[in-house]
Amino acid sequence: EAGVAQSPRYKIIEKRQSVAFWCNPISGHATLYWYQQILGQGPKLLIQFQNNGVVDDSQLPKDRFSAERLKGVDSTLKIQPAKLEDSAVYLCASSLVELATEAFFGQGTRLTVV
Amino acid sequence: GDSVTQMEGPVTLSEEAFLTINCTYTATGYPSLFWYVQYPGEGLQLLLKATKADDKGSNKGFEATYRKETTSFHLEKGSVQVSDSAVYFCALISGTYKYIFGTGTRLKVLA
Numbered sequence: 555e556a557g558v559a560q561s562p563r564y565k566i567i568e569k570r571q572s573v574a575f576w577c578n579p580i581s582g583h584a585t586l587y588w589y590q591q592i593l594g595q596g597p598k599l600l601i602q603f604q605n606n607g608v609v610d611d612s613q614l615p616k617d618r619f620s621a622e623r624l625k626g627v628d629s630t631l632k633i634q635p636a637k638l639e640d641s642a643v644y645l646c647a648s649s650l651v652e653l654a655t656e657a658f659f660g661q662g663t664r665l666t667v668v
Numbered sequence: 669g670d671s672v673t674q675m676e677g678p679v680t681l682s683e684e685a686f687l688t689i690n691c692t693y694t695a696t697g698y699p700s701l702f703w704y705v706q707y708p709g710e711g712l713q714l715l716l717k718a719t720k721a722d723d724k725g726s727n728k729g730f731e732a733t734y735r736k737e738t739t740s741f742h743l744e745k746g747s748v749q750v751s752d753s754a755v756y757f758c759a760l761i762s763g764t765y766k767y768i769f770g771t772g773t774r775l776k777v778l779a
């Protein structure tokens with residue numbers, strides 16, 4: 555079974571530039587999560603999709619971050635404009651159903667904002 | 669709100685030593701509890717889980733028991749190896765349907 559695919563693996567941008575990350579979840583997984591993991595901290599949920607609908611985006615900085623999941627499969631997370639404090643690893647995860655189910659994580663995209 | 673608290677690291681042990689990483693939680697209702705492991709440069713992998721009180725999750729020699737009375741889910745291993753060096757995250761999923769992670773505990777095992 556193929557795992558969660560993310561790209562790119564690494565990205566370096568200047569502040570105020572924009573960037574986009576892509577995630578392809580495991581086939582058949584209805585739930586998709588985007589997490590932000592700042593160095594030395596645990597993952598923080600940014601947004602959770604159930605199919606192509608948003609379940610929770612309460613911690614997404616909506617003035618600069620946006621995410622979509624067209625057709626309930628692939629997802630993109632965008633930052634525009636980026637700030638220095640956005641430097642982190644962005645993790646995508648997927649699961650079969652919402653509750654009490656293992657989430658499978660991709661390798662993440664390491665973003666450095668300079 | 670729901671939260672997870674882990675012991676701070678790093679934890680440095682010699683090979684074959686006994687490992688305990690403490691985890692306590694606050695949640696409404698009856699959450700499911702997880703331990704994830706993150707090896708350098710990789711994403712998170714599920715290590716073990718428990719979905720109800722008194723359940724014991726186990727995998728690769730690691731164990732954790734869901735203790736409702738103490739709201740704890742401590743990770744243990746009887747004899748660690750150098751290959752166990754990684755960051756370990758305690759997590760829960762509750763009625764709000766989202767995973768909440770602790771801050772992680774780095775384990776370093778010396779040969």
